[in-house]
Amino acid sequence: MTVSAAAQPDTLLSLSGISLRIAGLQILSDVDLRVEPGRIVSLIGPNGAGKTTAFNIISGYMRPSAGSVHFLGQDITGKQPHEIAELGLVRSFQRTNIFGNCTVFENLLTAFHMQGRSGLFGAIFRLPAFQREEQALKTRTREMLGFLELEHRADDLAANLSYGEQRLLGVGIALAARPKLLLLDEPAAGLNPSETEDFKQMVRRVADSGITILLVEHDMHMVMSISDYIMVLNQGHRIADGGPADIQNDPEVIRAYLGSGLQRAKA
Numbered sequence: 001m002t003v004s005a006a007a008q009p010d011t012l013l014s015l016s017g018i019s020l021r022i023a024g025l026q027i028l029s030d031v032d033l034r035v036e037p038g039r040i041v042s043l044i045g046p047n048g049a050g051k052t053t054a055f056n057i058i059s060g061y062m063r064p065s066a067g068s069v070h071f072l073g074q075d076i077t078g079k080q081p082h083e084i085a086e087l088g089l090v091r092s093f094q095r096t097n098i099f100g101n102c103t104v105f106e107n108l109l110t111a112f113h114m115q116g117r118s119g120l121f122g123a124i125f126r127l128p129a130f131q132r133e134e135q136a137l138k139t140r141t142r143e144m145l146g147f148l149e150l151e152h153r154a155d156d157l158a159a160n161l162s163y164g165e166q167r168l169l170g171v172g173i174a175l176a177a178r179p180k181l182l183l184l185d186e187p188a189a190g191l192n193p194s195e196t197e198d199f200k201q202m203v204r205r206v207a208d209s210g211i212t213i214l215l216v217e218h219d220m221h222m223v224m225s226i227s228d229y230i231m232v233l234n235q236g237h238r239i240a241d242g243g244p245a246d247i248q249n250d251p252e253v254i255r256a257y258l259g260s261g262l263q264r265a266k267a
């Protein structure tokens with residue numbers, strides 16, 4: 001029996017019996033997941049396991065064939081991505097939302113403006129309310145630069161940032177939307193070890209600030225060292241869930257990975 005998140009006050013996000021079938025292929029089969037507030041939760045599994053598909057369903061980009069998604073006690077199954085983002089469930093993509101020809105400061109300020117109240121009319125006519133808001137948003141932009149440890153890059157074009165710095169900026173842009181739950185899709189892909197470490201530290205700071213994190217990631221060192229809770233998918237089925245130590249020692253998980261990255265993470 002699956003329990004609705006509405007009946008679970010401590011649950012921020014829950015997936016109940018999620019299945020997806022496309023063109024005769026069973027992509028996800030009866031997947032349950034519960035994300036408690038304030039935690040770092042990772043979704044892992046071999047290639048093709050269904051992790052990105054699960055993210056697409058959670059964030060409204062795909063509709064499941066069966067099952068439901070609840071966020072903050074509300075059924076969000078089948079809602080549009082922007083409606084879900086407005087509720088506080090925000091997804092940070094690997095490289096989409098950055099304007100390369102704008103500075104780092106401008107990128108963040110624009111992201112804060114998207115959440116602002118004065119609107120286009122206020123901006124065009126530079127109404128007093130807009131000017132007050134602009135000052136407040138600039139202050140928040142500077143604070144965010146400090147949080148991301150990117151102050152020294154404030155006036156550089158985003159296109160000139162390293163991969164690792166662009167990834168940090170992408171998260172900063174997502175954070176401007178004031179998420180309650182932040183979805184990170186393979187954030188360490190393409191990063192070198194020191195960039196991965198910087199990113200990991202930043203994820204910790206985000207979690208410490210009270211924002212819950214749901215992560216899809218292949219870098220097992222990162223997953224095992226940062227996660228409070230891990231769910232493992234294989235061929236669309238949940239095969240295990242628990243803390244990092246449980247997962248690393250789970251025979252079915254070891255079989256699914258055939259001793260690949262998971263074993264190296266234990267070394």
Ligand SMILES: Nc1ncnc2c1ncn2[C@@H]1O[C@H](COP(=O)(O)OP(=O)(O)OP(=O)(O)O)[C@@H](O)[C@H]1O
Pocket residue numbers: 022025027045046047048049050051052053054
């Ligand atoms: N729109 C679609 N139509 C048909 N098949 C799809 C579609 N989307 C995903 N799939 C298939 O579903 C399976 C799961 O894909 P998904 O991208 O969710 O896996 P993943 O765990 O994120 O893999 P990876 O780690 O390689 O990114 C794969 O076999 C994929 O080919």
